[in-house]
Amino acid sequence: MNKDNNKVIYWLLTGCVLIFIMVVVGGITRLTHSGLSMSNYKLISGTIPPMNETEWNEAFELYKQYPEYQKINYNFTLEDFKDIYFWEWLHRVIGRFIGVVFIIPFLYFLIRKQLTRPTIKKSLILMFLGGFQGFLGWFMVKSGLVDRPDVSHYRLAMHLTAAFITFAYTLWVALDLIYPNKKEVDLKFRNLIRLGLALLLLQIIYGAFVAGLDAGLLHNHWPLMNDGALIHESVYIEQSPIIKNFIEGKSGVQFVHRYLAYIVVGIIIFIWFRSKKIKKNKTQTNLINALLATVCIQFLLGVFTLLYRVPITLGILHQVVAFFLLGTMTFSLHRFSK
Known part of the structure; x- marks a missing residue:
């Protein structure tokens, strides 16, 4: 059998x-x-x-x-x-x-x-x-x-x-x-994808924080949190100690989710550039390109979801593309692992 x-x-x-x-x-x-x-x-x-x-x-x-x-x-x-x-x-x-x-x-x-x-x-x-x-x-x-x-x-x-x-x-x-x-791989590049996956999981956690606190219903501006303000003053005054504002305060949680998104996009762009310097097969090349395209779509969906105060359609699309992003990242890590 x-x-x-x-x-x-x-x-x-x-x-x-x-x-x-x-x-x-x-x-x-x-x-x-x-x-x-x-x-x-x-x-x-x-x-x-x-x-x-x-x-x-x-x-x-x-x-x-x-x-x-x-x-x-x-x-x-x-x-x-x-x-x-x-x-x-x-x-x-x-x-x-x-x-x-x-x-x-x-x-x-x-x-x-x-x-x-x-x-x-x-x-x-x-x-x-x-x-x-x-x-x-x-x-x-x-x-x-x-x-x-x-x-x-x-x-x-x-x-x-x-x-x-x-x-x-x-x-x-x-x-x-x-x-x-599996074949021999560039271990540094594999570890770079691992880092990207870890950051993506952290971003998913903060996305759940935003959903659980309904934090997407305020600060509906972009790229700044309010007109002319990089970070809203309530991040510092909602709760004490200050760290609680970034895990329990609506403004603080949204702030982390916003700027962690830039970091996730940045690490994936770096993965894409770094991949140009290593030998890849067609599947690996397609995965890295798909990773870049998916994170760009996800970022744009996040912005519009915020600007329109989380309508159901955009909210679901944002979660769906997060799922595809995780799947693509997982697939990529698998194909670049020993």
Whole structure:
């Protein structure tokens, strides 16, 4: 029996696509403020939405017991509730579906002995990452069901970053099977891409901070934060000590996200220039060019998303291109690794 065959590769790539879809739906859920509409967690029965008017009223009455309804959406009708319920329900169903799509084929390949020992180990890591991601999702939602009608931006960042990392690792495992033979590479250049990947992950974390704090709804100017101001004065006066302004203050978090974007663009431009001095094959060349093009598109989307105060379409596009940027960076690192 051929191990690590094309079926295994398609299985892993299908997982990548599903994680991508889940992140997109998660972004819509966040931007439509739908994440707290399902205030209870039912792993199996929660897969089926309310099927009649009685069940819808029961779900709505449960929603009314929590801060989001009591402090913000107290004027919601049942129809309004159904709109926000849909996106959170869909987000959770996709998460469960990903679990099924991963576990059942994994057991099949395992029983049929179509996985090598290294791939089995990597698959078990993926299983852990998927389960942990599910836990973080509920851990995040739970933070918005106590006193404040919004989730913790720290927990949102953990949930989103875990999804990105799970995607990147799934892609990496698939690439290991697609490209089983690796050649000698320029270690300095590989480390440069590693640095770019680390900075990109930090930027993704700060993007989640911006989303969690709704920090994109202020300082809607560019290139300066306010007319004539490089950095808004509130960065220094929101909280003490000053460092808290850059992880909990809206102005400070937006400031870091803005100027970290310049650093990410700069490091990728440097990677592109540096690549001109090393020997590359066609795939590597295309990846580096795609990396440069994607980061430029992402930067422009970030600017327009800010200028237009985070409309849903631009907000989702900004997150989608961030996903493609991470995928391209991961692919590039893989092709320049030993």
